[in-house]
Amino acid sequence: MALVLNEEQQMLKESAQGFLSEHAPVSELRAQRDAGSDRGYSSTLWSQMVNMGWAAILVPEEYGGLAFGHVGMAQIVEQSGRTLTASPLLSTAILGVTAINFAGSEDQKTELLGAIAGGELTIALAVDEKIHHDPMQTAMPAVAKGDGYVLNGEKRFVVDGSTADKLIVATRTAGSPGDMKGISLFLVDRTASGVSVQRTEMLDGRNAAIITFTDVEVTADAMLGEQDRGFRALSATLDAGNAHLAAELLGIAQESFDRTLQYMKERKQFGALIGSFQALQHRTAHWWSEIEMCKSVVLKVLQSLDEEDLKGPALASIAKAKLCEVAELSTNEAIQLHGGIGMTDEYEIGFFIKRARPAQMLFGDYNYHANRFALISGY
Amino acid sequence: MSDLHVFRQESRDWLEENCPQSMRSPVIAGEGACWGGRNWTFASEDQKLWMERMGAKGWTAPDWPTEYGGGGLDKAQHKILKEEMARIRARSPLDSFGIWMIGPALLKFGSEALKQQHLPAIIRGEIRWCQGYSEPNAGSDLAGLQSKAVDMGDHFIANGQKVWTSYGDKADWMFCLLRTDPDAKKQMGISLVLFDMETPGVTPKPIKLISGSSPFCETFLDDVRVEKDQVVGEVNQGWTIAKYLLTHEREMIGGMGLTGAGSKTLGAIAAKTVGTTDGRLNDLFMRTDIARWEIDAAAFAFTAERVTDEAKAGQGIGATSAMLKYYGTELNKRRFETMLKIGGSDDLIWDGDISNNGWTARTLLRTKGNSIEGGTSEVQLNIIAKNILGLG
Numbered sequence: 001m002a003l004v005l006n007e008e009q010q011m012l013k014e015s016a017q018g019f020l021s022e023h024a025p026v027s028e029l030r031a032q033r034d035a036g037s038d039r040g041y042s043s044t045l046w047s048q049m050v051n052m053g054w055a056a057i058l059v060p061e062e063y064g065g066l067a068f069g070h071v072g073m074a075q076i077v078e079q080s081g082r083t084l085t086a087s088p089l090l091s092t093a094i095l096g097v098t099a100i101n102f103a104g105s106e107d108q109k110t111e112l113l114g115a116i117a118g119g120e121l122t123i124a125l126a127v128d129e130k131i132h133h134d135p136m137q138t139a140m141p142a143v144a145k146g147d148g149y150v151l152n153g154e155k156r157f158v159v160d161g162s163t164a165d166k167l168i169v170a171t172r173t174a175g176s177p178g179d180m181k182g183i184s185l186f187l188v189d190r191t192a193s194g195v196s197v198q199r200t201e202m203l204d205g206r207n208a209a210i211i212t213f214t215d216v217e218v219t220a221d222a223m224l225g226e227q228d229r230g231f232r233a234l235s236a237t238l239d240a241g242n243a244h245l246a247a248e249l250l251g252i253a254q255e256s257f258d259r260t261l262q263y264m265k266e267r268k269q270f271g272a273l274i275g276s277f278q279a280l281q282h283r284t285a286h287w288w289s290e291i292e293m294c295k296s297v298v299l300k301v302l303q304s305l306d307e308e309d310l311k312g313p314a315l316a317s318i319a320k321a322k323l324c325e326v327a328e329l330s331t332n333e334a335i336q337l338h339g340g341i342g343m344t345d346e347y348e349i350g351f352f353i354k355r356a357r358p359a360q361m362l363f364g365d366y367n368y369h370a371n372r373f374a375l376i377s378g379y
Numbered sequence: 380m381s382d383l384h385v386f387r388q389e390s391r392d393w394l395e396e397n398c399p400q401s402m403r404s405p406v407i408a409g410e411g412a413c414w415g416g417r418n419w420t421f422a423s424e425d426q427k428l429w430m431e432r433m434g435a436k437g438w439t440a441p442d443w444p445t446e447y448g449g450g451g452l453d454k455a456q457h458k459i460l461k462e463e464m465a466r467i468r469a470r471s472p473l474d475s476f477g478i479w480m481i482g483p484a485l486l487k488f489g490s491e492a493l494k495q496q497h498l499p500a501i502i503r504g505e506i507r508w509c510q511g512y513s514e515p516n517a518g519s520d521l522a523g524l525q526s527k528a529v530d531m532g533d534h535f536i537a538n539g540q541k542v543w544t545s546y547g548d549k550a551d552w553m554f555c556l557l558r559t560d561p562d563a564k565k566q567m568g569i570s571l572v573l574f575d576m577e578t579p580g581v582t583p584k585p586i587k588l589i590s591g592s593s594p595f596c597e598t599f600l601d602d603v604r605v606e607k608d609q610v611v612g613e614v615n616q617g618w619t620i621a622k623y624l625l626t627h628e629r630e631m632i633g634g635m636g637l638t639g640a641g642s643k644t645l646g647a648i649a650a651k652t653v654g655t656t657d658g659r660l661n662d663l664f665m666r667t668d669i670a671r672w673e674i675d676a677a678a679f680a681f682t683a684e685r686v687t688d689e690a691k692a693g694q695g696i697g698a699t700s701a702m703l704k705y706y707g708t709e710l711n712k713r714r715f716e717t718m719l720k721i722g723g724s725d726d727l728i729w730d731g732d733i734s735n736n737g738w739t740a741r742t743l744l745r746t747k748g749n750s751i752e753g754g755t756s757e758v759q760l761n762i763i764a765k766n767i768l769g770l771g
């Protein structure tokens with residue numbers, strides 16, 4: 001398949017660009033943050049996104065969706081990286097939809113996917129238990145009791161966990177931490193008895209949560225997929241999540257670059273535009289080349305997800321690792337080349353590093369994915 | 380079945396029938412590479428057969444027009460042919476500055492007579508070319524070149540010195556930049572001319588490289604007669620053509636960052652030399668270096684693919700050869716630094732069987748030239764900054 005966007009994907013990219021730069025520019029994120037919003041995103045904006053069909057992009061047609069694919073969805077995500085738009089798109093319309101579509105029963109799909117597409121349901125994925133991502137180490141027990149299960153334990157870095165209607169929780173029903181087998185996924189209402197949510201505002205002004213489960217009882221039909229075999233669904237969900245995080249980081253890297261390049265053509269020191277200094281030109285040219293590499297890995301993994309080929313996991317790790325590296329480079333160079341003004345809260349360039357770091361760390365940073373890629377490659 | 384499916388099947392059948400078994404393994408360290416030309420000694424009968432068969436079919440230059448003996452393939456077919464060759468690990472039938480550099484320039488700027496004269500011989504591997512661009516005082520600043528050609532009415536007489544002429548002592552013809560108007564501004568008075576290396580007054584002298592071999596020469600020009608009909612394009616208008624040719628050279632050199640199909644991954648090689656425990660290499664720092672390199676190499680390979688696909692779809696920015704050259708050569712240098720560490724002290728042995736005659740060490744040394752030849756990395760960064768990013 002040619003490594004380019006088709007016409008429909010290109011059109012979606014342009015309409016996302018238009019909509020987000022008008023309705024959700026960086027100044028909106030600042031406004032949310034300064035207002036101390038509990039949600040971390042604007043419900044009005046989310047309704048508008050739902051109305052445009054964005055929550056339905058990954059939902060199959062038979063469940064009321066558009067089935068427009070990952071490449072299409074990522075055009076929106078990439079633009080939202082440029083505008084630093086906060087919304088439940090990732091947790092609900094990407095992670096939620098992927099997990100339910102991959103593992104859900106016919107009833108679950110019918111009920112939940114339609115509700116997501118229609119904007120009536122939001123989801124959060126609760127997977128990490130420690131401060132570093134490592135899903136195979138899932139330890140939180142879910143113990144069979146009667147015809148249901150009892151969940152006990154704590155999840156961290158649950159993005160949108162304080163606002164989502166339902167949580168998808170990774171638990172252990174057999175084996176020990178480190179085993180691929182024995183992991184099961186459950187759908188749990190955020191407001192269920194025994195679920196206690198501590199909202200944590202992150203440096204990007206958005207929400208995550210530390211969620212404690214104390215004797216939380218769920219019925220058997222709350223299980224998503226088969227008992228003990230949840231790891232495949234979880235992996236597929238995380239691969240999709242990482243591919244889209246890579247797309248968001250690409251947007252962040254590009255926007256930081258574009259703004260800096262523009263600044264280099266305006267700022268004068270020593271009687272000359274700083275863009276005329278070769279020391280900065282070479283750094284900028286290298287930086288630009290790295291972003292070119294990123295465009296290719298991101299498109300590659302998205303196409304592979306749409307084609308459901310076997311290279312998905314390796315490509316997801318390549319893409320996430322590369323984008324972690326380059327988003328870091330990008331946001332750092334952006335501040336450095338802006339000089340003192342880049343350090344101020346008043347100027348927007350500093351917002352990019354603050355969104356990049358959580359996006360890098362969510363579901364595995366460079367080190368995690370380089371290691372995973374090496375393991376997949378047999379070394 | 381679509382036309383492309385038919386083409387794939389036909390190509391597969393043809394390759395199956397015509398590619399000798401011994402030509403179905405990667406060329407290692409340039410050993411087994413075929414350069415053709417009048418002075419070429421074939422390494423084997425198979426090598427000769429493979430070059431001749433592919434040459435006759437036009438597939439040594441798959442996308443050149445059939446009227447000059449090329450394959451006449453469009454971009455989609457060309458991609459398929461590459462995939463089918465990679466599938467059976469078929470090696471390149473012919474490495475050639477003719478195909479990579481002067482051919483594309485002739486196709487775009489050459490007269491019909493020059494095309495007819497030179498292209499078929501390039502495609503069939505009969506004439507080997509060398510590049511006479513650099514001079515002792517004109518490297519990065521190529522337009523500062525001083526070797527000159529004086530108009531004698533029906534011909535030119537050339538004098539001067541070229542340097543770093545790769546394979547100058549083995550080539551049959553040279554494409555050469557000469558100053559034809561000494562009074563014009565730097566870039567304005569330069570012409571691109573062609574001459575036979577056997578012309579009296581042309582003297583290539585090999586220079587030994589740090590890798591121990593002598594692939595390039597200094598080439599002296601003393602009263603060399605250059606025919607008027609061997610000027611490519613207009614007299615004094617050679618600079619534009621020279622730059623066009625350089626973009627092809629850069630893409631070719633940048634392509635060295637691509638690991639050939641069928642070659643072993645660094646991870647697989649290291650698994651043998653340092654061993655593994657629970658699926659991880661025993662040297663964890665080496666493992667990190669390898670993973671970093673392989674992630675970047677994958678990103679580069681996808682970028683080469685994307686740039687090609689964008690060109691095909693009429694998208695993209697075009698001026699990417701500088702980026703591919705810069706990134707690909709820096710990547711290739713890192714690859715061999717990593718390889719040497721994987722190979723350990725045995726790979727430091729300069730001659731003999733243990734190290735396959737110092738293959739890794741010598742190749743590592745040779746790769747240092749990748750970011751110099753065809754325009755240095757710094758020059759590529761200058762081009763990106765100026766032409767793509769608009770930084771003055």
Ligand SMILES: Cc1cc2nc3c(=O)[nH]c(=O)nc-3n(C[C@H](O)[C@H](O)[C@H](O)COP(=O)(O)OP(=O)(O)OC[C@H]3O[C@@H](n4cnc5c(N)ncnc54)[C@H](O)[C@@H]3O)c2cc1C
Pocket residue numbers: 267268269270274277279280336337338339340341343
């Ligand atoms: C946290 C902080 C505290 C500070 N405290 C003080 C203080 O107490 N008192 C005070 O007086 N100042 C203070 N400063 C100001 C500081 O000294 C300046 O920010 C610094 O000198 C850079 O100047 P600039 O911000 O105007 O950036 P610019 O000079 O505009 O530089 C922008 C970019 O261009 C690059 N650049 C500029 N010229 C060249 C060149 N010739 N070649 C290559 N690159 C070039 C710079 O390296 C930078 O990357 C502080 C700054 C910060 C960030």
Ligand SMILES: Cc1cc2nc3c(=O)[nH]c(=O)nc-3n(C[C@H](O)[C@H](O)[C@H](O)COP(=O)(O)OP(=O)(O)OC[C@H]3O[C@@H](n4cnc5c(N)ncnc54)[C@H](O)[C@@H]3O)c2cc1C
Pocket residue numbers: 509510511512513514515517518519520542543544545546595748749751752753754755756757758761
């Ligand atoms: C293996 C090999 C094969 C070659 N084959 C051929 C061949 O077949 N035919 C041919 O004509 N030539 C050939 N060359 C020559 C090659 O094109 C030149 O070496 C190259 O253009 C650099 O020129 P130079 O060696 O004079 O270095 P210089 O131009 O003197 O450069 C020295 C250093 O200064 C840096 N520099 C120069 N100008 C700038 C600038 N404006 N900004 C920042 N940095 C700068 C360079 O990047 C480099 O690091 C070959 C070279 C090598 C190494």
